[in-house]
Amino acid sequence: MLIGVPKEIKNHEYRVGLTPESAEELVAAGHKVLIETGAGEGIGAEDDAYKAIGAQIAATPAEIFERAEMIVKVKEPQAAERAMLREGQILFTYLHLAPDPEQTRDLIDSGAICIAYETVTDTTGGLPLLxxxxxxxxxxxxxxxxxxxxxxxxxxxxxxxxxxxxxxxxxxxxxxxxxxxxxxxxxxxxxxxxxxxxxxxxxxxxxxxxxxxxxxxxxxxxxxxxxxxxxxxxxxxxxxxxxxxxxxxxxxxxxxxxxxxxxxxxxxxxxxxxxxxxxxxxxxxxxxxxxxxxxxxxxNMPGGVARTSTYALNNVTLPHALRLANLGWQEALKADPHLLNGLNVCKGQITCKPVAEVQGHAYVPAATAIA
CATH class of the missing domain: 3.40.50.720 (NAD(P)-binding Rossmann-like Domain)
Structure with a gap:
C-alpha cells in the first residue's frame, strides 16, 4: 500500500502523522511511504531522515492526496485537504466531527473511508489513541x-x-x-x-x-x-x-x-x-x-510540544496503520472490533452514532457499512 503523509496546515500545528521510525516500520513491511517535503520539520525530522529509511518525498500536498491509498495525519483535514480526498481513499487521523458539521458534510461527499483516532477503543473500554x-x-x-x-x-x-x-x-x-x-x-x-x-x-x-x-x-x-x-x-x-x-x-x-x-x-x-x-x-x-x-x-494544545506529542501518538497509532496497510481497510476493520469503532464516515455514510445524532444524519452501523 502507498501511505501518504501531508504536512499539517492547521495554525501552529507542528506534529506529523508518521515519524521516520514509524515510516521505516511500514517500509520494512513492504509498503511505500510518501512524505510531503518539510512535514517532519516541526519535530526535528528533515526530509533526509525519511529518505534514509526508504520513504519518498512529495513536493506538494496535491501529490500526496492524488497518489496515496491511505492518508495518515494528526489533525482533522482542513477544507483545502478535504477537497482533495477521493472515493475509497483511507483517512486515518483525529476528526472530532460532532461539533464540526461542515467537515462532516465534506467527508460524506468525498466518499472516503474516515477512521478517527479518538473513537478507536480497547478491551478495557478506553480510548488508546486519544x-x-x-x-x-x-x-x-x-x-x-x-x-x-x-x-x-x-x-x-x-x-x-x-x-x-x-x-x-x-x-x-x-x-x-x-x-x-x-x-x-x-x-x-x-x-x-x-x-x-x-x-x-x-x-x-x-x-x-x-x-x-x-x-x-x-x-x-x-x-x-x-x-x-x-x-x-x-x-x-x-x-x-x-x-x-x-x-x-x-x-x-x-x-x-x-x-x-x-x-x-x-x-x-x-x-x-x-x-x-x-x-x-x-x-x-x-x-x-x-x-x-x-x-x-x-x-490543538499538544501541537505546542510537537516532538513529545508526535512520538507519543505514533506509539499507539502505528500498529493500527500497519494493520490497515497489511490487510486493507475492510479486512482490518472486520478483524478488529476496536479499530472498527474508529470508523466515523464510510463512503458517504455516517457510522458514528453520536455524530449522526447531534448533526441529524442517518446512522449506519459500522459493521453494516463495511459488509
Missing amino acids: KPMSQVAGRMSVQAGATALEKAHGGRGVLLGGVPGVQPGKVVIIGGGVVGFNAAQMAVGMHADVTILDRNPLALERLENHFESSAKVLYSTKAALAEQVAAADLVIGAVLVPGAAAPKLVSRDMLSTMKQGAVLVDVAIDQGGCFETSHATTHAEPTYVVDGVVHYCVA
Whole structure:
C-alpha cells in the first residue's frame, strides 16, 4: 500500500502523522511511504531522515492526496485537504466531527473511508489513541493556566504554588479521566490547592486513593460545581463524551461569580468545549477575555510540544496503520472490533452514532457499512 503523509496546515500545528521510525516500520513491511517535503520539520525530522529509511518525498500536498491509498495525519483535514480526498481513499487521523458539521458534510461527499483516532477503543473500554494526547493536554493545561494567571497575560497575578506565608492558587478540575488526572498531577506537583470533580464513583475512589490528602475529590453536582468555580483561580475543563459534543457545564451566569482575572482552560474544545463562553483559539492567539475571565481554548494544545506529542501518538497509532496497510481497510476493520469503532464516515455514510445524532444524519452501523 502507498501511505501518504501531508504536512499539517492547521495554525501552529507542528506534529506529523508518521515519524521516520514509524515510516521505516511500514517500509520494512513492504509498503511505500510518501512524505510531503518539510512535514517532519516541526519535530526535528528533515526530509533526509525519511529518505534514509526508504520513504519518498512529495513536493506538494496535491501529490500526496492524488497518489496515496491511505492518508495518515494528526489533525482533522482542513477544507483545502478535504477537497482533495477521493472515493475509497483511507483517512486515518483525529476528526472530532460532532461539533464540526461542515467537515462532516465534506467527508460524506468525498466518499472516503474516515477512521478517527479518538473513537478507536480497547478491551478495557478506553480510548488508546486519544489517551497520549489527553495526557499531554492535561499536563499542558496547568502550564498554560499558570502562564495565563500572570498579570502580564491578563490574569489575577497568582502564583499557583504560592510561597511561604501566602496561600497557593486554587485549581478546580472538572472531570477525573485521563486529562483531569494528568492535570491534577501537575497542579499537585506545583503545590497548588487542587479540587477534582467527577460523577463516576469508581473514578472518585481511584482519584482519592491516588492523591490522598494532596487533592480534594468531590462528587460533581450543579451546586458543588458552582461553588468551586466561584472560588477558583484556575478552572480546567476536562470532560469527555466519546465521539459526542462536550456538555456545557460552566454557564455564562457562573462567570459573573468568578474572580476578575481568573482563568478557564477548556481542554474539551476539540469537542465543542465544556464552557458556554468557549470558542476555539490557536497557539498564535491562545486567550480571550469574557466578563473579566481569561479563556484559554487552544484546539490543538499538544501541537505546542510537537516532538513529545508526535512520538507519543505514533506509539499507539502505528500498529493500527500497519494493520490497515497489511490487510486493507475492510479486512482490518472486520478483524478488529476496536479499530472498527474508529470508523466515523464510510463512503458517504455516517457510522458514528453520536455524530449522526447531534448533526441529524442517518446512522449506519459500522459493521453494516463495511459488509
